[in-house]
Amino acid sequence: MVTIRLARGGSKKRPFYHINVADSRRSRDGRFIERLGFFNPIARGAEEGVRLDLERLDYWVRQGAQVSDRVAKIAKDYHKATAAAASEAAA
Template identity: 50%
Template sequence: MVALRLNRQGTKDRPYYKIVAVDSRKRRDGRYIEQIGTYNPMLEGTNFTIDLEKADAWIANGAQPSDTVRSIIKKAKKAALEA
C-alpha cells in the first residue's frame, strides 16, 4: 500500500520534512516514489508547501495519508478556498 507521510531531513534540533508518497513497508527516511511537498515546523505561520493535485491523485489511487499529512492537506485546502 502507498502512504503519504513525512520524510525527515535537516539536522539535530533543526527538523525539516519532505511530504512524500512511499511504499508503506519502507523505512521512514527510505526511498520514496514521489515528493509532493515540504513541511518546516521551525517556521511560524504557513510552514508548509504541498501540491494538492498530486496529493488528491494519490489519495484517489488508494494512498493513505498519515495524521500529520492529512492535517496539512486540510489546512492547504482551507487556505486555497480563502484565497
C-alpha cells in the same frame, strides 16, 4: 500499500519534513515514489511553512494511497489557507 507520509530532514533540533508518497514497507527516510511538498514546523516570519501539491495528493488518494494523520492535518490546513488567500485576492 502506498502511504503519504513525512520524511524527516534538517539537522539536530531543526526539523524539516518532506511530504512523500512511499511504499509502507520502506523506511521513513528511505526510497520514495514521489515528493509532494514540504513542511517546516519552525518557519518564522516570511518563511514558507508548507508547500503541497494538492492535485497530486488527490490523485494518490484516488489511487488508494493511505494518508498519515499528520499529513492529513497539514493538507487540510494548507487547503484552508490557500482557499482563504484566493478569496482574499479575488475581493
